[in-house]
Amino acid sequence: MQPLSRVTGLPAPGRTVIVGVVNVTPDSFSDGGEFLDPDAAIRHGLELMAEGADVIDVGGESTRPGAVRPTTEVELRRVLPVVSALAEAGAVVSIDTMRPVVAAAAIEAGARLVNDVSGGRAEPDLLRLVAEAELPYICMHWRGHSVDMESKADYVDVVADVIAEVSVQLEACVAAGITPDRLIVDPGLGFAKTGEHNWELLQRLDELDVLGVPLLIGASRKRFLGTLLAGPDGAPRTARERDAASVALTALLAERGVWGVRVHAVRDSRDAADVVARFVRRP
């Protein structure tokens, strides 16, 4: 088990960090449409804070397989009121975007972390912006936009290939001026990856230690869990009914010492991380 790592500028609660998800989108697979109204999204973010989230991740673009991108204007309109209100309420807000324009406005509105699912590959200018703002950055392994990412799920060895490709992305982060103590890496479960790829990445997670960067995992409510838990008729478990499985993964990942998990069921995940911290670490 790894000692828990720290990221400059972010909470260090002495256990795995809980990143709660607020999707201000009509079409996310996990909670699509529920929080498109800014007031509903703000209420939800406040609830997640009360449930013990360390960070609230606000996103205005769905990345479900096949999703078509919103315009920049639409993305801005979705996320800005939510980022402002939650930052004002004292949350550590993360902005989930690939767009420098959106990140800049969100930072202005109080965001303290940039979560870029493209790891700087969609719009490399985003890296310079994060460096200048001196903010932490989540660099996710990514092969292309969601509209056709499923056709890119082709690997010789998924773990070795992800490590090689995300290393290049991390080098670009450092070259742009983001200091290594502000970097977090994410293997991007479900992004140009099949369920089998996701399981293999989880099973061989310790190999990602070679990257030397704290790890965030986003497994919550993802399709590979629905497939695993399919009923006798073969129908996958719905997104809403994947929370217990997601929490089981939080416990396993916390036990392995991952820096953070990005989750929808905040209270239960936080409970799991607290139990693991007490179970495996000296108080």
Ligand code: PMM
């Ligand atoms: N997954 C989604 C969106 N953003 N960000 C990071 N860093 N890692 C992820 O795995 C990730 C992400 C898509 O899932 P959602 O519908 O739950 O937001």
